[in-house]
Amino acid sequence: MNFVKTKIIFALLILGMISTLPAFAESLITIKTNSNSYKEGDTVVISGKVTTIIIGTPITMQIFSQGNLVDVAQFNVAEDGSYSYTIIAEGPYWTKSGEYVVRASFGEGNVAETQFSFSPKSEVVDTDIFEVDAGSHGTFDVNYSISGGVVKNMLVDKDILALIVIIETDDDGSITLEMPRSAFDAKKQDQTDDTFIIIIDGIEVPYQETVTNTDSRIITINFEEGDSDIEIIGTTIIPEFGTIAVMILAVGIITTIIITRNRFQIHI
Structure with a gap:
């Protein structure tokens, strides 16, 4: 009986540890942008903070549009754990309108994401x-x-x-x-x-x-x-x-009427 209780307690402890891991991973790094939407040429400021500084470990920043990589950069955090990255929303990869995903990775398994909407300038199309x-x-x-x-x-x-x-x-x-x-x-x-x-x-x-x-x-x-x-x-x-088409149809109808009338008159 004691053996069964021990197994149950051990299983509960394992479940408790697993359930706390994501919370720890989510709280280790945060991310945000200075706006929820941008137009082509706008300045995008991405910032956040890490709760635990790992010496010699940079933050890897990636921006995706519909699964395609738009921008990537690496930089170190400040002494207080904060970070900031600025990019101008323009260039050959900033072509699709819609939702863009920003992903910040720090160390192993520590990832934070945020999103913003982007609208390219209306393309001038020649006639x-x-x-x-x-x-x-x-x-x-x-x-x-x-x-x-x-x-x-x-x-x-x-x-x-x-x-x-x-x-x-x-x-x-x-x-x-x-x-x-x-x-x-x-x-x-x-x-x-x-x-x-x-x-x-x-x-x-x-x-x-x-x-x-x-x-x-x-x-x-x-x-x-x-x-x-x-x-x-x-x-x-x-x-x-x-x-x-109308003329041919009209001529056909008139011809039919004339022929019909002539035949009718002949029979009479």
Whole structure:
């Protein structure tokens, strides 16, 4: 019986020791930043304190973005156990917006972490012009700007009344298109503006319409890394397509009516 009690007490002591270890590790080093969010070019000040100074042991500081290392440094603590590290949030590795993780390591197994949000400056994107081939109906120009990829081609699919934009992406991004109404549009029956249908690689996605005037419509479409085909479906594309189709249909109907009437009159 005493042997069983001894085993129970020993097990409880072990559990107690294990439960206190994380608390000790967490309290050995602290970390904080001077702000919870930064923009590109801001000064990031990381500071903290260690409760026990280990002679000859530096602090290793690492900053991560989506698991990728952005910055690393080593430095010694002050005599009172405090430390501070300053970095300017800019450079080739400060490109992703979102949460950044700061990790401070001191000695073996002593780690503290904190987070902050970062927003890079809006990239200045040049506007280009793509000359879209409309077959026998000539060409029309689409002004566009894109970030996160490049435009490989734009083409017309008259069967579905769509402008198809083929892109090659290296990151999440967006494309803004200024589409001339004379070549491509989406209209309701009362001739007021209708919404476009946007499909990326078979999936319908939302879009933002920023400018609308009598000559053009400007829309912005967000895409993800790996996307390739953007279908912008409207109700008219190259008026000649629609006009010819309507004319052919009208001529066909009229011809049918005339033939029917003539036959009817002959039988009479």
